[in-house]
Amino acid sequence: MNILIIGGAGYIGSHVAREFLDQGHRVTVFDNLSSGLRGNLFPEARFIHGDILDYAGLLRAASGKPDSIVGSAGGKAGAPFDALVHLAASKAAGESMVRPEKYSVNNISGTMNILNAAAETGIRNIVFSSSAAVYGEPQYLPIDEKHPTNPENYYGFTKLEIERFLGWYDKLKGIHFAALRYFNAAGYDVKGRLAGLEQNPANLIPIIMEAAIGIRKEVQVFGDDYDTPDGTCIRDYVHVSDLSTGHAAALDYISRTGKSLSLNLGSETGSSVLEVLETARKVSGKPIPAKTVGRRPGDPAKLTASSGLAHELLGWTAKHSDMETLIKTSWDVYNKQ
Numbered sequence: 475m476n477i478l479i480i481g482g483a484g485y486i487g488s489h490v491a492r493e494f495l496d497q498g499h500r501v502t503v504f505d506n507l508s509s510g511l512r513g514n515l516f517p518e519a520r521f522i523h524g525d526i527l528d529y530a531g532l533l534r535a536a537s538g539k540p541d542s543i544v545g546s547a548g549g550k551a552g553a554p555f556d557a558l559v560h561l562a563a564s565k566a567a568g569e570s571m572v573r574p575e576k577y578s579v580n581n582i583s584g585t586m587n588i589l590n591a592a593a594e595t596g597i598r599n600i601v602f603s604s605s606a607a608v609y610g611e612p613q614y615l616p617i618d619e620k621h622p623t624n625p626e627n628y629y630g631f632t633k634l635e636i637e638r639f640l641g642w643y644d645k646l647k648g649i650h651f652a653a654l655r656y657f658n659a660a661g662y663d664v665k666g667r668l669a670g671l672e673q674n675p676a677n678l679i680p681i682i683m684e685a686a687i688g689i690r691k692e693v694q695v696f697g698d699d700y701d702t703p704d705g706t707c708i709r710d711y712v713h714v715s716d717l718s719t720g721h722a723a724a725l726d727y728i729s730r731t732g733k734s735l736s737l738n739l740g741s742e743t744g745s746s747v748l749e750v751l752e753t754a755r756k757v758s759g760k761p762i763p764a765k766t767v768g769r770r771p772g773d774p775a776k777l778t779a780s781s782g783l784a785h786e787l788l789g790w791t792a793k794h795s796d797m798e799t800l801i802k803t804s805w806d807v808y809n810k811q
């Protein structure tokens with residue numbers, strides 16, 4: 475297929491682009507490089523430096539007639555896209571509570587432009603990066619897709635609203651979608667082909683890695699008095715290489731069946747903050763200083779996914795999401811810095 479990957483130079487997007495290239499698809503990456511990196515681009519893919527908030531430029535890109543393209547994807551410029559993958563968003567849940575305007579513009583307005591460009595240019599399949607943040611405080615575990623959606627932060631709200639817009643564009647415009655609700659994405663390409671570090675990471679594993687290589691003094695553990703075996707929060711960490719195969723399987727499903735879906739991608743395994751730290755110390759051989767501080771507001775004690783639906787519909791399971799592999803692939807990248 476001929477696939478447009480919007481946000482394809484970012485941390486998750488670049489892994490997804492790699493997977494589609496590996497599977498023999500033609501890939502064009504569209505990215506404004508605000509957090510994406512040139513170093514995450516592959517020579518086999520075309521690259522368009524553009525912004526989803528510039529509707530005219532996005533429309534030209536989606537129609538296969540961008541102002542400028544770099545690279546050769548082995549196909550003709552001007553060929554229509556069969557699908558687009560949308561990973562371009564602001565994603566810091568905490569920040570979204572103090573700067574909602576940024577999330578309204580980048581996530582909601584940006585997605586409206588993408589949906590309208592898809593409708594106008596006849597792109598009929600969209601794979602969308604959604605989030606477990608759509609569920610909010612868990613009412614039961616593991617969380618399956620029937621769990622009520624009640625986001626606790628504005629970021630999660632934007633993802634849920636976008637899923638609803640996708641539903642309407644499916645009904646009204648015949649655009650099939652897969653909204654993939656990621657749990658805690660982590661790790662680096664299991665074949666070691668990607669090494670772009672996220673700037674100012676807000677997530678636990680990159681923070682631990684920064685402490686391991688000494689660019690951060692210590693890791694702050696946000697609370698050790700939760701109702702969990704060691705008192706620290708439990709999360710479902712899922713490897714980006716697994717997320718990537720999930721995107722490919724989801725696109726195959728929606729384009730083949732013409733059915734849309736919202737589904738979880740998680741490892742179905744929970745790890746506590748202290749377990750993640752211990753694995754990182756073992757794999758890196760570094761002491762990684764840590765200090766317990768107060769709880770972070772809005773953190774549920776425990777979050778784990780049921781990925782049963784992804785297994786049933788797509789035949790997908792996480793294969794690289796054990797904590798050793800998550801940490802080892804991250805450490806291999808950070809240790810080279």
Ligand code: WQD
Pocket residue numbers: 565567604605606607656657658659676677678679681693694695696697707708709747770773
């Ligand atoms: C993991 C655990 C923290 C940093 C976020 C988004 C969510 C989704 C996934 C995108 C928690 C603890 C963290 C630190 C710590 N994103 N922690 N010290 O909050 O589970 O989920 O990413 O869709 O929407 O909210 O991920 O990596 O921030 O935290 O102790 O310095 O690590 O309290 O228990 P989170 P995280």
